[in-house]
Amino acid sequence: MTDKKSGDGGDLKYKIERSDRVGRYLVAAKSLEAGEVILEELPFVVGPKAASYPCCLGCYSPWPPVPVEGDGTPAGPLCPDCGWPVCGDECARVSQHRDYECRVFAEAKERFNVQEALGCDRAQGVPHLECVTPLRLLLASEKDKVRWESEVSCMESHDKERREKPQWQADQVNVVEYIRNRLKLDRFSEELIQRCCGILEINNHEIRTSRGFLARGLYPRVSIMNHSCVSNTAHSCDPAPGADFRVQLRAAVRVAAGAELTGSYTHALLPTMLRRQHLAEGKYFDCACTRCSDPSELGTHMSSLKCNKCDNGLVLPLDSLDPESQWKCTHCDFSTSGQAVRRVQTIIHADMEQAEAYTAADGPEAIQLRESFMKKYHSVLHPRHALLTIPRFSLAQLYGRVEEYFLDDLPDVVLEHKIELCRLCLQVLDKVEPGLQRSRGMMLYELHAPLLFIAKGQWSAGAIDAPTLKSKMTEAAQILKEAADILCLEPAATPEAEIGQGAKLALEQLNKSIADL
Numbered sequence: 001m002t003d004k005k006s007g008d009g010g011d012l013k014y015k016i017e018r019s020d021r022v023g024r025y026l027v028a029a030k031s032l033e034a035g036e037v038i039l040e041e042l043p044f045v046v047g048p049k050a051a052s053y054p055c056c057l058g059c060y061s062p063w064p065p066v067p068v069e070g071d072g073t074p075a076g077p078l079c080p081d082c083g084w085p086v087c088g089d090e091c092a093r094v095s096q097h098r099d100y101e102c103r104v105f106a107e108a109k110e111r112f113n114v115q116e117a118l119g120c121d122r123a124q125g126v127p128h129l130e131c132v133t134p135l136r137l138l139l140a141s142e143k144d145k146v147r148w149e150s151e152v153s154c155m156e157s158h159d160k161e162r163r164e165k166p167q168w169q170a171d172q173v174n175v176v177e178y179i180r181n182r183l184k185l186d187r188f189s190e191e192l193i194q195r196c197c198g199i200l201e202i203n204n205h206e207i208r209t210s211r212g213f214l215a216r217g218l219y220p221r222v223s224i225m226n227h228s229c230v231s232n233t234a235h236s237c238d239p240a241p242g243a244d245f246r247v248q249l250r251a252a253v254r255v256a257a258g259a260e261l262t263g264s265y266t267h268a269l270l271p272t273m274l275r276r277q278h279l280a281e282g283k284y285f286d287c288a289c290t291r292c293s294d295p296s297e298l299g300t301h302m303s304s305l306k307c308n309k310c311d312n313g314l315v316l317p318l319d320s321l322d323p324e325s326q327w328k329c330t331h332c333d334f335s336t337s338g339q340a341v342r343r344v345q346t347i348i349h350a351d352m353e354q355a356e357a358y359t360a361a362d363g364p365e366a367i368q369l370r371e372s373f374m375k376k377y378h379s380v381l382h383p384r385h386a387l388l389t390i391p392r393f394s395l396a397q398l399y400g401r402v403e404e405y406f407l408d409d410l411p412d413v414v415l416e417h418k419i420e421l422c423r424l425c426l427q428v429l430d431k432v433e434p435g436l437q438r439s440r441g442m443m444l445y446e447l448h449a450p451l452l453f454i455a456k457g458q459w460s461a462g463a464i465d466a467p468t469l470k471s472k473m474t475e476a477a478q479i480l481k482e483a484a485d486i487l488c489l490e491p492a493a494t495p496e497a498e499i500g501q502g503a504k505l506a507l508e509q510l511n512k513s514i515a516d517l
Helices: 095-108 114-119 126-142 146-154 167-184 190-203 270-283 336-354 365-377 386-398 414-431 438-462 466-485 496-517
Strands: 002-006 012-019 021-028 037-041 045-047 205-208 215-218 233-237 245-249 314-317 327-329
Touching: 012 037, 021 365, 045 126, 114 126, 114 270, 126 146, 126 167, 126 190, 146 496, 190 215, 205 233, 233 438, 270 496, 314 336, 327 336, 327 386, 336 386, 365 386, 386 414, 386 438, 438 466, 466 496
Parallel strands: none
Antiparallel strands: 002 012, 012 021, 037 245, 045 215, 205 215, 233 245, 314 327
């Protein structure tokens, strides 16, 4: 069975097809060029993420926005109608709050427990907020019955598998019983509420607000796409006021007519073992894509370890789809178990996340901690290993943006280091996030600046002549143009689009300088 759909311009872009193995999936209805818009879609529902920190129910920024007073009274505001967290009157009037849970909370006289919420372990989320997004989904099913029946109710929820997980019981207490008993909404059955929890868990997409905070949205058409660890689409969510978190799905590379359209439901820069674990635990399927099936991860070696028994050997799994598979050196007889590798990766991943928690706002320490991490594990991991690529990606953006490390202050040796960081990241991204992906756009943008700085420094020092300077500037201009072309595809309200527009202006100036040489 095939369900044909058209793009906003009326041109046929994709089809919904079905198979016994994977259910519904999307294919290209025509040849698609890289960057071509496939579809745009408004979310059926938007709300706080699972295990959310205390946040405003209107804009999802951390709550309270100002410190809590000593007696436990929140210095930040509560909605005047329902007593749940908002930033102020404007957020209290946002339709997604006012027309949904606000009325339910007010009628049930169920107020937000401020002291308990602020006193809980933030890392585990606030149990009070677990009900909000499922409740919005239930209420939306009544408000938009046509879309619910045609697009949402058929979405996969994996209730059978979820029933065996601890999260099922947590949802039973924090969502099902809370909604039916405390909020007095027993018109929604336990089965339906759990199904809504499952639909959200399996199909939600993380979205970023205009202020950079995270929420989740449910996009029924985009969610039909199957997963691939090397996807051929890219999607962007518009956080601008009035855009209502509209998502745009684009072809990242050229896609032939009839080819399957795929997206990624996990972090592309994780190693295979951690990606497959995340997909199995969170999405309930075992990925066997071409990347996961290849022990070398398409030649990137994002999972490969250095052998400590010989000089040139790499330790790879004999079967990358078997988590218990033996790992063996390519040059000597050394081997180890999949369990041992998992323990090593878990330890290193935890160390990496500690370093990655530091941002540019933390100053030089954000750079120093990542550099220390990479130095600590460079003799254990392949140079392009995922757990080195993630901090390398961050470092490439931090150099030039952190106090004591602004571009004007960097000596050539550090500029060369930034170039190396960018090029190593691009070697990985070209394989695992190919085409017009914003990650590649950002890395290309970061690469052009140190190339220019070094070229101009060499020219000023008399180390290169004018033709060589022109050649180096032309190379930087080509890189900057590709970055601008990619980043300007993003919605105007996003940081990437702002950088893209700045890149276009910089490119005009750079081309003028090249012409004047």
